[in-house]
Amino acid sequence: MLARNGRFGSIVSMNRTCLLSLTGSLVLLGLSGSPAAESSPTASAQLTLRADQARYQINRNIYGHFAEHLGRCIYEGIWVGEDSPIPNTRGIRNDVVAALKAIKVPVLRWPGGCFADEYHWKDGIGPRQQRPAMINTHWGGVVENNHFGTHEFMDLCEQIGADPYVCGNVGSGSVQEMMEWVEYMTSDADSPMANLRRKNGREKPWRLPYFGVGNESWGCGGNMRPEYYADQYRRYNTFVKNYAGNRIYRIACGANAFDFRWTEVLMADVGRRMNGLSLHFYTVPSGNWGRKGSATRFEEPQWHSAMREALKMEDLVRRHGEIMDKADPDKRVGMIVDEWGMWHDVEPGTNPGFLYQQNTLRDALVAGLTLNIFNNHCDRVKMANIAQTINVLQAMVLTDREKMLVTPTYHVFEMYVPHHDATLVPAELQGPDYELAGQKIPQVSVSASRDKSGRVHVSLCNLSPTAAVRLTCEVQGAKVGSMKGRVLTAPEINAHNTFAQPETVKPSAFEDFSATQKGFEVNLPAKSIVMLEF
Numbered sequence: 001m002l003a004r005n006g007r008f009g010s011i012v013s014m015n016r017t018c019l020l021s022l023t024g025s026l027v028l029l030g031l032s033g034s035p036a037a038e039s040s041p042t043a044s045a046q047l048t049l050r051a052d053q054a055r056y057q058i059n060r061n062i063y064g065h066f067a068e069h070l071g072r073c074i075y076e077g078i079w080v081g082e083d084s085p086i087p088n089t090r091g092i093r094n095d096v097v098a099a100l101k102a103i104k105v106p107v108l109r110w111p112g113g114c115f116a117d118e119y120h121w122k123d124g125i126g127p128r129q130q131r132p133a134m135i136n137t138h139w140g141g142v143v144e145n146n147h148f149g150t151h152e153f154m155d156l157c158e159q160i161g162a163d164p165y166v167c168g169n170v171g172s173g174s175v176q177e178m179m180e181w182v183e184y185m186t187s188d189a190d191s192p193m194a195n196l197r198r199k200n201g202r203e204k205p206w207r208l209p210y211f212g213v214g215n216e217s218w219g220c221g222g223n224m225r226p227e228y229y230a231d232q233y234r235r236y237n238t239f240v241k242n243y244a245g246n247r248i249y250r251i252a253c254g255a256n257a258f259d260f261r262w263t264e265v266l267m268a269d270v271g272r273r274m275n276g277l278s279l280h281f282y283t284v285p286s287g288n289w290g291r292k293g294s295a296t297r298f299e300e301p302q303w304h305s306a307m308r309e310a311l312k313m314e315d316l317v318r319r320h321g322e323i324m325d326k327a328d329p330d331k332r333v334g335m336i337v338d339e340w341g342m343w344h345d346v347e348p349g350t351n352p353g354f355l356y357q358q359n360t361l362r363d364a365l366v367a368g369l370t371l372n373i374f375n376n377h378c379d380r381v382k383m384a385n386i387a388q389t390i391n392v393l394q395a396m397v398l399t400d401r402e403k404m405l406v407t408p409t410y411h412v413f414e415m416y417v418p419h420h421d422a423t424l425v426p427a428e429l430q431g432p433d434y435e436l437a438g439q440k441i442p443q444v445s446v447s448a449s450r451d452k453s454g455r456v457h458v459s460l461c462n463l464s465p466t467a468a469v470r471l472t473c474e475v476q477g478a479k480v481g482s483m484k485g486r487v488l489t490a491p492e493i494n495a496h497n498t499f500a501q502p503e504t505v506k507p508s509a510f511e512d513f514s515a516t517q518k519g520f521e522v523n524l525p526a527k528s529i530v531m532l533e534f
Contacts, residue, residue, distance in 0.1 A: 045431030045444050045471040049519070051456065052477025053426045058449055060106040060420035061383035062374045063413060064165070066339060068113035069148075070139040070392050071354030077390030077399050078156060079148040086402050091147075092156050095404045096390060099397055100160040103413045104420060107210065109165040109338055109385045110153050114138040114220035116212075117171030121181045124149020125200050138220065140353030150185065154206050163209045165251075165338075165385070170214030170236055171222040179239035182211065188244035210249045210383075212338070213237050216280065217253040218262060226265035229253060233270055251336050254278035255320065263320050267327035276336040276382060279320055282343040282393075283310045283366055295344035295358040296494050300465055303362055303493050304436040306342070307463045310366040311441055313340070314373050321380045334382030337374065341387045341394035342366055355392050359407035360496040361505055361527060363394055364488060367412040368445070368461045368529045371419075375447035375459075378424050386413075398499075405502040408495075411488050415507060415531045418457040422449035425456060431471070434464040444469055444524065450478075458532045462524040465493045475519040480534045483520060485510035489528035 067073055080086045080093055087094040111119050115138055123132050124146045131146040157164045166185070168178045183193035186205045194205065213236050215221045217229040224232065233252050242248055252274040255262040266277055285306035286293045293302055317335065324333060344357045367386070374381045386409075387393045396410040425448045434443040445461040456478060462469055487510035495505050510530050513522035524530060 042467045043432040043443065043469050045429065045469050047430075047446060047471055047473040048428040049448055049456070049458070049473060049475045050426040050428075050477060051450060051475060054423040054450055055426075056379045056424045058375050058378045058419050058422050058424055059382045060104075061163075062371070062378065062381060063103075063105075063416065063420060064107040064109065064338075064383055064385040065100075065105050065162075065389045065396065066109040066113070066385040066387045067389045068139075068387075068392070069111050069115040069119070069136060069144060070113065070388065071351065071356055072391040072399065073388050073395075074148050075144070076401070077392075077397070079152065081147065089159060090155055091152065092159060093399075093404075096397055096399070097156075097159045099404070099406055099410070100162075100389070103396070103410065104417050105160050105162045106420065107163045107165050107383060107385070108157055108160070108389070109167060109210075109212070112167055112215055113339075114216065116167040116215045117169050117173070117221040119169055120173065120177065121150055121169075121184075122177075125151065125184075125196075138353075139355070140351050142353075150181075151200065151202060154185070154202075164206070165210035165212065165383075166208060167212035167215050168236070168240075170217060170232060170253075171220070175236055175239050178213075178236055179241065182208070182240050182248070183243060186243045186246040186248075205244050205246065208246055208248060210251060210276075211240055212251040212253070212278070213240065213274075214253045216256070218256055218259065221253065226262045227269065230266055230269035233266075234273060237273055249275040251276040251278055251338070254280070254336070257281045257316065260319060260323060263323045267324055267333070271327060272332065274333060276334040277324070278336045278338045279316065280339040281313055281316055281337070282339070282341060282387070283313075283370075284343050285309060285362075292343055292345045295342075295347070295363070296360055296496060298362070298494060300436065300493070303465055304434070304439065304441070306362055306366060307369070307434070308439065308441055310342075310369050313337075313370050317373060317377045317381060321377065324380065331380055335377075335380045337381060337384040339387045340370060340384060343393055357393060357395075358496050359395060359398070359409050360494045361408050361488075361490050362493060364408035364412050364505070364529060365461055365463060365527065367394070367409045368416070368459060369463065371412070371416055372445045372447040372459060372461060375419055375424060375449065398497075400499050403499050405497050405499060407497060408488065408505040411505070411507050412529060415486060415488065415529065416459060418451060418455070418531070418533065419447070419449050419459070422451045422457070424449050431469065432467075434467070443467070444471065456534055460522075460524055460530050460532075462526055462528050465527045468526050469524040470521065471524055472516075472521050473519040480515045480520050483513060483515055483532060483534040485513055485522075485530055485532040487525065487528050487530045489525050493527055
């Protein structure tokens with residue numbers, strides 16, 4: 001892990017006419033003040049939803065997650081061991097499992113990240129007390145006991161109902177090692193690796209839908225040139241076999257943010273040998289990797305900067321997508337944004353190598369904005385994995401020994417669940433700019449979809465921390481009947497949940513909308529996320 005930083009992408013441009021899709025619920029994100037304080041909108045926006053032109057499905061894997069052996073993500077965050085006083089099932093925390101099940105995590109990426117290219121899977125199987133320890137050279141130099149390995153990860157996926165996405169070791173591993181790992185996990189034959197799995201307590205093979213051939217091979221995964229990695233991918237991928245009816249979706253290491261040449265080379269030299277091509281991009285609020293800034297101590301300039309940086313995802317997805325389209329006009333190769341999210345300075349007093357950070361309403365808005373971008377590019381984006389699930393970067397969950405809380409970002413993922421596998425509803429949006437110090441960004445972000453029952457959900461983000469928006473929507477091809485809504489906002493832009501006050505930021509009922517003859521009208525509070533359903 002851990003790089004910095006269309007056609008369909010223009011949909012999210014907030015101050016211009018954009019093409020969007022809606023699935024039946026509406027999500028709004030605003031900034032400053034409580035909903036009650038925003039009763040007098042100061043700007044207006046016009047939205048057209050073309051429900052009769054819905055075509056592309058929003059793959060539920062866009063709402064995927066990422067768990068790396070980094071800091072307290074795995075050890076303490078997920079794994080506490082069977083003898084722990086913290087309630088667990090086979091060593092995996094029950095409270096974390098319940099929280100992740102509630103947001104319907106569709107896919108979980110593991111073991112890295114940078115860690116993947118120094119991980120040797122055979123050290124993580126067999127009796128735990130006999131597993132050799134290893135130094136995590138990337139993240140804090142800590143010694144890991146390898147008690148959480150393949151069996152434990154697959155157990156976690158089964159407990160939360162997620163598909164496993166395993167990232168293989170190309171950087172320091174061999175072709176044979178990767179080939180044998182796939183056989184160990186998925187073969188039902190009377191073969192050495194399958195029998196070793198049986199010896200270790202798992203009779204039947206696991207289903208492994210997704211496998212990554214290396215991680216960030218342009219950096220921590222080997223500092224390779226794209227031409228060299230393309231050849232390495234072709235070699236390693238040859239030995240990623242489909243056993244026992246299991247068909248693997250093979251994901252190649254893609255570009256670091258704006259490295260468009262990497263995508264050009266991979267599409268030309270690998271092409272149909274891959275099913276997906278990854279993309280990594282992190283939002284650094286300051287735009288400066290040396291001084292990222294605090295997760296909780298910031299003012300409006302840092303808020304505006306974070307939104308500007310997050311909006312770069314729109315340009316990235318569009319431009320990489322255009323390169324992919326030239327070689328793959330049928331969109332057979334999916335774009336896999338398997339690392340994304342906010343990256344702040346670590347919390348004071350914590351290990352710098354553990355990347356532990358708090359999570360505020362600002363992070364929630366960046367999450368809602370980014371997920372809207374992915375939804376609106378669902379013709380090409382087939383999976384995304386926010387970094388990371390527990391206690392690291394833009395986490396869903398934070399733990400402190402036996403205590404656990406969910407973050408504002410967690411609530412965004414819960415509110416957006418109706419978009420999973422729904423059909424994107426195209427839309428056109430015209431709205432105001434959010435301007436600060438001469439720099440402008442669109443104030444409103446939107447995506448919408450229609451689910452199998454015909455319900456439409458619209459997710460709207462108001463990026464301004466101070467100005468509400470009155471949005472008028474015309475719905476074409478569908479009738480607006482009964483409506484309901486929820487909102488995520490808070491009085492302060494840096495509001496966040498703590499172990500002393502774990503519910504400072506959480507969704508509440510929202511009713512500041514009304515159906516009209518042609519659609520609906522809604523007042524979007526500043527710094528808010530609203531989900532509407534009709």
